[in-house]
Amino acid sequence: MREKISTLPKQGGPNDEDEDYESRINSFYDWFIFDFHCPYLKKSILQDYIEHHKVEDHVAKSLLTTTFSLFEFSKINFRKKIVLEDLLHKKKVVLTQDKANIGLIEKDLFVGHYLTYQGDNYLLSGLAAISHEIRPYLTKEIKRLQKINQIEEHKDFLLKLKFLRNKMKRYAHVHPKDIFQFN
Secondary structure (H helix, E strand, O other): OHHHHHHHHHHOOOOOOOOOHHHHHHHHHHHHHHOOEEOOOOEEHHHHHHHHOOOOHHHHHHHHOOEEEEEEEEEEOOOOEEEEEEOOOOEEEEEEEEOOOOOOOOOOEEEEEEEEEOOEEEEOOOOEEEOHHHHHHHHHHHHHHHHHOOHHHHHHHHHHHHHHHHHHHHOOOOOHHHHOOOO
8 A cells, every 4th residue: 555655645645533534535545446557567456457357348448438537516407317517528427326415516526536337427436525616726727737638637637636625624714726726
């Protein structure tokens, strides 16, 4: 778990007394399994697992194309499905799960993962919720990332965003515009 220790400063270490401790740990595990490229393997842990175990092709494809992004909880549609807007990839995502209690209200932002399996979209449990009031401080950086469209820069931004979110919780007396700066 050396990797865990080396990445925690990027997203802010969890405190087991925090109310969102479980969500933060789930978020870390999602990132570690799907996005972290192990230096000595030169690939993700998931890729290594799939190569060494018999995993059906359609399952492997689904797992390897999981999307890590910044989402906005848009609405619950007339079919009672959750609709998200993927802000980094400029697309709408309709989740397969019926109206679920994900602890967000319309316009809230969150960093998380979703995967598509046999045409259905599923949200993974590790979410880092961010109040919708923060969006104006993110708009410029989101537009910059959309233009360059480089996955590693997206991942760095998302980890920094999680770190800044945690910093905002610890320093509630500081105005969010002074915390959410991307230089």
